Amino acid sequence: MxxxxxxxxxxxxxxxxxxxxxxxxxxxxxxxxxxxxxxxxxxxxxxxxxxxxxxxxxxxxxxxxxxxxxxxxxxxxxxxxxxxxxxxxxxxxxxxxxxxxxxxxxxxxxxxxxxxxxxxxxxxxxxxxxxxxxxxxxxxxxxxxxxxxxxxxxxxxxxxxxxxxxxxxxxxxxxxxxxxxxxxxxxxxxYPMRARRIEAAMRKARGNRKELVEKIRHQIESTLNQEGHKAEVIGREKHLYSIYQKMRSKNKSFSEIMDIYAFRIIVDSVDTCYRVLGCMHNLYKPVPGEFTDYIAIPKANGYQSLHTVTKGMHGVPIEIQIRTREMEDMANNGIAAHWLYKSDAGSAGGSHARAREWVQGLLEMQQRAGNSLEFIEHVKIDLFPDEIYVFTPKGRILELPRSATAVDFAYAVHTDLGNRCVACRINRRLAPLSEPLQSGQTIEVLTAAGARPNPSWFNYTVTAKARTNIRHFLKNQTREDSVALGRRLLDKALGDAERALDELAENTLEDYLGHNGYAGIDDLLEDIARGKRLPAVVAQQLLGGSEDTALKRREEGDAPLAIRGTEGFMVSYARCCRPLPGDPIAGYLSSERGVVVHREACRNLAEMREKPERLIPLRWDENVEGDFPAELRIEVENQRGTIAIIATRINSMGVNIEKISTEDKDYQFTYVDLELQVNNRIHLARIMRRLRGIATVRRVMRVTNQPRAGNQRNAS
Structure with missing residues (x-):
């Protein structure tokens, strides 16, 4: 004790x-x-x-x-x-x-x-x-x-x-x-049984290897002494967990893992490290691509060392790490070495600074995370053991986890750069944002003033900082969209009674907010947009009427709300009927999703008429903007090159194909299903007309995906 x-x-x-x-x-x-x-x-x-x-x-x-x-x-x-x-x-x-x-x-x-x-x-x-x-x-x-x-x-x-x-x-x-x-x-x-078995195997292997380990160590020491280098040579053993992980990840047996002999050489200065490296490569043949210089480019945690793999006698692989005494203490104690060498402003101080930088990153993540569970998941993501090193156009080195993309890189440089990035150049070559980065590449991020994070980035970002900032931005953007939509819905409901939100007495609004537990008007508007409060009911209560009066007014008919296409996240377009500008439309106020736009003839919307208080009359704005998803089903003859012809013709019209798939109808004909982004119904009709002009195309149909008994797809 x-x-x-x-x-x-x-x-x-x-x-x-x-x-x-x-x-x-x-x-x-x-x-x-x-x-x-x-x-x-x-x-x-x-x-x-x-x-x-x-x-x-x-x-x-x-x-x-x-x-x-x-x-x-x-x-x-x-x-x-x-x-x-x-x-x-x-x-x-x-x-x-x-x-x-x-x-x-x-x-x-x-x-x-x-x-x-x-x-x-x-x-x-x-x-x-x-x-x-x-x-x-x-x-x-x-x-x-x-x-x-x-x-x-x-x-x-x-x-x-x-x-x-x-x-x-x-x-x-x-x-x-x-x-x-x-x-x-x-x-x-x-895993107590696995640990005991690996430990027993290690003890046995240690006895079998002892003679060869001593022979290699003696060779290294003799070579260094001949060259006049004072060094401590230590035979390095892998620990239990690293052996277990390598056996699992590389699908290798214990004997294959233990075939590698590892040594650490500790010297007095950085200059000697590189001289000793030359001695080792002269003594044993180096394995190409297996040299890493962590002295020139330290790891984010301050670790410094030269790593090389060589082939010794009889082709035995030998891993060698070369470092100074201070680097050895840093490798074992890390940030704690800051106190061990507190009188020295060198490497230990650098490790302390890096640790502080990492902790500040944790603090930023904590502030942007939705809750503690989300925060700890981000921390787990951030603790990647494998890393790559990439360069900014000005030569600054950044460390990122393996599989990181240009979006991760952009957020690592600065949050604003990440929020505004639209494309990237990797080694001066234009590349998609989703392309995984490799060590040694130079990354340039291209930005646009009106750009903003895309939810699809979650599919290929790996750093906690990127994911936290994307989620934070989208959350705030969703709130802004919700408040704007809620204001429009409430203004429309008040307009039916020939009033406006700005015309309401200040004390009337404050009394309503206080009575219903709202801190401010934006919270109320957000709840309206998310479907938690019905705009007609809120309008009637603000005007002193009852809920029944509000619903009666709704049944008598309201002026439709104009959809502009720029409402953001709180207006979505139903996948069941794929509404396009030009289609007669109606809306359903969904809890959390906001207003969901359907075609008036949509069968799903008919089922929702059981809750008339949530139905919202809609129309397309005269100046509607943006692209809208549409789906086509094309029946074609089974001839080579037909799909290529279809894709070429669509691309020639400047239309993006989001998805393409095929389904055999019979031995003679095939269905080609396309998902496109179009401006409006007229634009889609023009595309369909061009496709019908292809010789091998029999029919072109717009798919609405409306469920029907015995048929899951309805084409019109």
Whole structure:
């Protein structure tokens, strides 16, 4: 069992005497606060915070972090509050403790929501002080080490959460040693039998490999000594979880994974790293395409090293990592090395800056996310282990997850650039926004003043920042569209009574809003557009009438609302009948979807007439704008090249084909189904006339997709 005296001895090696005394005082405070409490193992509870402090001491963390480690469960598990800790140990320590503490006073609908809310609280605290996450990681690490005393179900849940969230965070912060221990402990808890079998196989393989490992290491050391380089050569073993992941992802056997021998070479300077690389490529034949320079281009978490793969004796693959001592400490401790090298403004400080930048990104995500569950999903997306490196036109390097597209790149540069992007150039070549990027490419984003995010971008964006900002923009845009449509609907309803919204007395409107629980007029208008309140009823209530009067007025007939085609997300066009400008139309006020436009003859609309209060008379505006979806079914003779002729003729008219498919009618004829974007009914008729002029075309029909008994498609 660890003791405060043993910790004290460790702290004296790098902290001042007064700081060590403060840590000891925090320990005694925690011991008294947790008096009578025990761990599930039966040990006094204070052994847990003491162990957490020991983990942080191993990273040479500052005295305030160690004090917070001692006190991190005091707020959550005892009657002592944040203010009391602040009075005893200062506000900085109190903020750290509060940041790590869970939300215990709130009721949550589910365990997932509780976890998400707690993580969101911690992320906000991290934005104020990055040390919060370091204390939390140390706390989670000790909990994982003592997982064996918990019930199996709870242990698996904690292990899963650790692998999903905390191990990737440790990797994102460059804390490789913590990340590997998280993964091995989590793997053993989730899949104990698999872990035991791989561990036994590793022990056996280690004995078989020992002689060859020593032989390779001796060759490397001898070569470096001959060239006058002082270096430490370490045989590097893969850990359990990485072996398991490679076996699964690459579908390889254990023996195939273990056929690779890995070594780490630690030297005194960056210059020596490159010289040693030359020695290794001279000693063993390098494998083309397997060299990566993370010194010139560090990973986002500050990791630096040279990676190469060579072929040794008898064709044995040898992975070699070459780095300096500082880089080795950075690889193991990551951001915690900022405190280890706090007197040095070099690489460790750069890692700290990168970590702060990442946490600020988390804060931005949190502000734009709809709720805590959505936020934690974005965080999971953001914790990608694989990355690519691409360049801006000015030569700036950006790191993105593998499979990222130009939209992800645009949002990584700036939110406004992402919101306005319309196309991109990859290495000066025009390319679709959906094309996955590759390392080393130069990306140029093309923008337009009136452009805005497209919902289809969700199909090919992978970064949390891009997805959060797209969702945030569309959500706000939907609200603006809703408010505008709600105002038009209410104005039309008031206009039937020869009144207007702007003419209503201010106190009348305020009384109505207050009585119905609305903070402002925009909230009411949004509810009207979303179908939660009927415009005719609201209008009648504002004018002092009853709901029955409003519905009676509706039945007597209203002036139709003009559809312009620019209403945005809250006016949609029914897929069942595909209405086009020129078709007689009517609308249905749907809950959440707003106004859904149907053709007047649509069978689905006839069924909706059972709710006349939701039907809205509509007409097309004289200056209707935009393109509208239409569907055609063409019966053609089975001749080679017919579909190409159809596509060419449609393209020659400047019409976009959204979708094309075929269905055999019989051995002689085939149906070709097309989805097009057209301006209006006349435009569609012109296209149909041109298609009928093709020799192999027998019939061209407009499809309305209206359900009928025995026939799912109706053509007119």
């Amino acid at each position: 660890q003791t405060i005296d043993a910790l004290d001895a460790t702290l004296r090696t790098y902290l001042e005497a007064d700081q060590t005394r403060q840590v000891r005082r925090a320990y005694y405070f925690a011991e008294q606060a947790h008096y009578g409490q025990t761990r599930r193992s039966g040990e006094p509870y204070v052994t847990h915070p003491l162990a957490v402090a020991n983990i942080l001491a191993g990273m040479h963390m500052d005295h305030q972090s160690l004090m917070a480690a001692m006190l991190h469960d005091v707020i959550e598990d005892t009657g002592i509050n944040k203010a009391a800790i602040g009075r005893q140990f200062g506000d900085a320590v109190a903020e750290l403790v509060d940041g790590v503490s869970k939300l215990t006073q709130m009721e949550f609908e589910s365990l997932e929501e509780k976890q998400a809310e707690n993580f969101q609280k911690m992320a906000l605290a991290m934005a104020r002080d990055i040390r919060v996450i370091l204390v939390k990681l140390a706390d989670r690490l000790h909990n994982m080490r003592t997982l064996g005393v918990l019930p199996a179900e709870k242990a698996r849940r904690i292990a899963r959460e650790t692998l999903d969230i905390y191990a990737p965070i440790a990797m994102r912060l460059g804390m490789n040693a913590v990340r590997m221990e998280f993964e091995d402990l989590g793997f053993s808890a989730l």
